[in-house]
Amino acid sequence: MGRGLTLTEIREGIHDAWAVALGLVPLGLAFGLLMTQVGFAWWWAPIFSILIYAGSMEFLAINLVSAGVGPVSAAITGFMVNFRHIFYGLTFPRDRIRSRLGRAYSTYALTDESYAIVSARSSESLSGSRLLSIQVFCQSVWVFSGIVGAVVGEVIPSSIQGMEFALVALFVVLAWETFQNNRDLSLPLIAGGLAVLGALIIPGQLLMVALSAYFLVLIARYFSPGLDRKLELKL
Numbered sequence: 001m002g003r004g005l006t007l008t009e010i011r012e013g014i015h016d017a018w019a020v021a022l023g024l025v026p027l028g029l030a031f032g033l034l035m036t037q038v039g040f041a042w043w044w045a046p047i048f049s050i051l052i053y054a055g056s057m058e059f060l061a062i063n064l065v066s067a068g069v070g071p072v073s074a075a076i077t078g079f080m081v082n083f084r085h086i087f088y089g090l091t092f093p094r095d096r097i098r099s100r101l102g103r104a105y106s107t108y109a110l111t112d113e114s115y116a117i118v119s120a121r122s123s124e125s126l127s128g129s130r131l132l133s134i135q136v137f138c139q140s141v142w143v144f145s146g147i148v149g150a151v152v153g154e155v156i157p158s159s160i161q162g163m164e165f166a167l168v169a170l171f172v173v174l175a176w177e178t179f180q181n182n183r184d185l186s187l188p189l190i191a192g193g194l195a196v197l198g199a200l201i202i203p204g205q206l207l208m209v210a211l212s213a214y215f216l217v218l219i220a221r222y223f224s225p226g227l228d229r230k231l232e233l234k235l
Contacts, residue, residue, distance in 0.1 A: 013133025021141040032149025045150035080211040097128035109135040185233040
């Protein structure tokens with residue numbers, strides 16, 4: 001009975017994650033392709049996807065490693081990019097998972113996609129097995145598609161230029177989609193202004209300076225509704 005119930009919960013978890021996981025395939029392919037195009041061997045793709053497993057941070061990590069960025073700067077950048085995951089953890093129903101190992105994996109595998117899937121369902125309908133199935137399936141799809149992209153990338157002639165622009169294109173698309181949902185023009189304007197400021201102050205650490213400053217601005221706006229209303233430029 002228990003075994004049959006667990007298998008049913010696993011199937012339900014895969015069913016829950018299927019549509020979202022399909023959306024990870026093109027990104028995973030692009031990630032693997034970019035890995036090999038900048039000089040990494042194909043097997044670095046699964047290593048990145050298992051050790052980091054943070055979507056956009058993995059793309060960013062390729063540039064950080066390629067540019068020889070120091071560990072402190074890389075750690076600060078990673079913290080800023082993935083800071084939102086702290087808030088995800090506050091409401092993610094990990095208490096449904098009984099084993100310590102399962103809870104540890106669930107914490108590690110908490111991504112935007114898995115959080116969105118789980119948030120769309122009532123916590124009463126989510127068992128530990130179903131939660132873990134959602135997260136394992138999403139990561140499996142991501143890792144596999146990254147491997148495929150990396151292998152294909154090794155076949156593509158190195159003379160083909162422009163693949164390294166995939167990271168820039170990805171963040172442009174993500175920024176545009178976020179703006180379409182929020183419609184607050186002040187956010188991209190502030191981000192752009194801070195990027196220019198970072199380039200003028202410390203050109204070699206532009207990303208860290210701009211992200212840190214933008215993070216502080218967002219914190220200030222969150223804790224000061226009056227300031228947030230003054231800065232807001234809704235379209």
